[in-house]
Every structure is written in C-alpha cells, then in structure tokens.
Amino acid sequence: MTLATTLSPAAHSAAFERFPVASLMNVTQRPPAVFTHGRGSWLWDSEGRAYLDLVQGWAVNTLGHAPSAIATALAEQAGRLVQAGPGFYND
Numbered sequence: 001m002t003l004a005t006t007l008s009p010a011a012h013s014a015a016f017e018r019f020p021v022a023s024l025m026n027v028t029q030r031p032p033a034v035f036t037h038g039r040g041s042w043l044w045d046s047e048g049r050a051y052l053d054l055v056q057g058w059a060v061n062t063l064g065h066a067p068s069a070i071a072t073a074l075a076e077q078a079g080r081l082v083q084a085g086p087g088f089y090n091d
Contacts, residue, residue, distance in 0.1 A: 038065025 033045040041064060043051045053060065063070055084090040 040064040 033047075033049075033051070035043045035051075036046050037044050038053065038060075041053050041056070043053050043065065045051065053065065081090060
C-alpha cells in the first residue's frame with residue numbers, strides 16, 4: 001500500500017521538526033517506578049519493591065533478567081572486543 005502525499009520535501013521536514021517521532025510514538029505513559037535491577041522474571045524498583053515482570057522484552061522472555069551465564073559471557077567478550085561489524089571475521 002502506498003500513501004500519497006502532497007507535502008513538498010521542505011514541508012515534510014518542517015512538519016517532522018515540529019512533531020518529532022518521539023511524540024508520535026508515545027503509546028503509553030511510563031509508570032512512576034524506577035527499576036534498578038532484575039533477576040529471572042522479577043524487577044526491583046528504587047524503593048526496594050519487587051514486581052513480577054509481565055511485560056518482558058524479547059530476550060527477557062527467553063533468558064530472564066540478568067542471567068549469570070549471559071552476564072559472564074558479555075563481560076568476557078567486552079574485555080576482548082566490543083564492536084565488530086559484519087564486515088570482519090572475529091572470534
């Protein structure tokens with residue numbers, strides 16, 4: 001499906017500056033809780049309250065929050081090489 005528009009490139013740029021993507025993508029308000037850490041399916045806020053995470057992201061659904069095996073592997077890799085683009089072989 002193609003959306004027809006009559007906006008000139010200049011008008012489109014002006015509209016984007018006035019209404020940035022962040023304001024267009026605001027689909028919900030953030031809760032007042034500030035999460036400080038997680039373990040498995042649980043999150044803790046800055047007041048020490050625990051929450052069962054029922055909104056988990058893609059990786060959290062599979063791995064949980066802060067799995068030790070992943071944290072160890074990430075720390076080891078970060079100590080050797082952090083940015084390796086697909087244009088190069090790396091171990």
